[in-house]
Amino acid sequence: MSFSKLKFELEARDGNARAGFFQLHGHKIETPIFMPVGTNGTVKAITVDELKKMGYRLILGNTYHLHLRPGDGIIQRLGGLHQFMNWNRGILTDSGGFQVFSLGKLNKISEEGAFFRSHLDGSKKVLTPESAIAIQENLGSDIMMVLDECLPIPVDKKTAAESIARTTRWAVRSFNARRSDNNLFGIVQGADFEDLRRESAQMLMETDFDGFAIGGLSVGEDKEIMDGMVSLIVPVLPEKKPRYLMGVGDPIDMINSIESGVDMFDCVLPTRNARNGGLFTFKGPVSIKRSQFKEDNLPLDKDCDCDVCQNYSRAYLRHLYKSNEILSSRLNSYHNLWFFKQLLMKAREAILAGSFKKFKRRFLSDYLGSQE
């Protein structure tokens, strides 16, 4: 698998919203894009063939999980993550930092890195900017992320200021640790402090990253804070590089962020909600558990072209969910990922057509209007 420097090209702008593309493995990756999350080397319940059928060309792998199990050394010896999971398209990996803070038992953060215990077996581990890059290079990631500290919101400003200064130093160390041509993105942090966010972005931009991510949002703060931070930071970032809003996947949040100029998203929302019976449609979210669907022979969404809506009834989907059948997770995940692909495609088409504002208005009206 040969790696290519990501060349991002802008095709159109519509207000701050933009449509563009870059190439990975000979595949054109069109933006704005949603990336399904393949935590353990699989997008939960879904095969790579299904991802391809839906049109996905870039997915996310989790460095923290794959480092702990099966181990990035094993994956590297088996030919890298692409070969391991039989996916010959693009893979972006996070740095593992977010999971160290959320899943692992964090023991200490020092200038060196993050000391933690594995959530699997309690063993002592350390993640440094250098090791995060080494792991991602072992995985053979196409787009790597720098190690960063993800701050909670709210947090006191002194802590935040110290943290983003360290995160910036870690970013430079990550950049210098690279032994490959794999792409590397920097990550803007700064909690909900406008000046710290700006400072973080400006410090990061002194390094020649291939793209810039906004991290530390969608961590439980009010939507207004998130939207505010995104619309504040995006204009500061370089025009010619992709902008990635990490961990965001709520349809409304994505549409708002696209309007602000974000190009890339990832989230477990479509697959996690699917497993809990939560389905996305353009007429709003639907809980398939509801008893009203007991004898409902209609498809989930009659306007949806996905295999699930073409072949199965709401009553059947409800029955599978109530019976705790694996097929429930399969079909629900497929439908939701299909919806996310369609949503981002429609957003992109609207930008190309110069009608994003109209698209957004109609989308919000349909999505919020009638909750079946």
Added chain:
Amino acid sequence: MSFSKLKFELEARDGNARAGFFQLHGHKIETPIFMPVGTNGTVKAITVDELKKMGYRLILGNTYHLHLRPGDGIIQRLGGLHQFMNWNRGILTDSGGFQVFSLGKLNKISEEGAFFRSHLDGSKKVLTPESAIAIQENLGSDIMMVLDECLPIPVDKKTAAESIARTTRWAVRSFNARRSDNNLFGIVQGADFEDLRRESAQMLMETDFDGFAIGGLSVGEDKEIMDGMVSLIVPVLPEKKPRYLMGVGDPIDMINSIESGVDMFDCVLPTRNARNGGLFTFKGPVSIKRSQFKEDNLPLDKDCDCDVCQNYSRAYLRHLYKSNEILSSRLNSYHNLWFFKQLLMKAREAILAGSFKKFKRRFLSDYLGSQE
């Protein structure tokens, strides 16, 4: 969905083993056949498209489960089980009796039927020969089974004799309860008593069933008892009707029973074992959990043409299993069902070629020879 009387045609015999076929929904169902079990209206972890791709044309649905959830009345109003689960090929349903005895809390057996409590909500239920048929007709089953009592082995002879007499009376009541053209099979019981088994078969044959099943085996008894009962009963059964050994799916048991003249099998083994990391190959069963597969880049079975063996390594399958990923159940179930289809196809081809004994010898030698 229109129903057709099952016309069974014998194509070849090789010793007592036989190859034949019948038509259902315009599809030729070739025997000997293994039927995947779709308990809750889905073969666990597998889609109907995948079943078709593997070549399956007849699957099993569980009357007990579907009666309790979502309810056979609901399924009937939604167009029947075929439409509900989007399967336009054959469906055989059991009578629900076996699950009443194994899953439900059985309260009483009387001449009228079996009184039990639902394993889902503890509600009081009764299954009679007549209601078992009505439920199966609501489901729209192509091949229905009479209500029978499944005896444990060992059991005292007096109990067994009384039970098979009642089971025979139930079979006649089931036959007379039919309001459709759907096919109906009788079930030979009799625990491990040769004379009772013979008596059961002979009494059943006085009714014009469309086929005959052997029930109450593979319930924990020694293999020799099962093989003995099968080879004893099969020659008693009518030559021109299919013979179905219920609940049997161990590859060696199936091959032995095919040799005795059995035509049909069903079992949860391929899918249940799959979910527990147990995989079938012609070189014997493989537990994918084993640490020896940690860095094994080979396919599970290099001679297997299934999508799983063509695309994924043992190391990946092990990783998915260890990570408790849904994809593990999916891929393992697919491979095992593929193996079962291949095994039965090879057995059939050997019968058609007049080389079943040789096939069996080679199969057993490979299967038992080297346990990787």
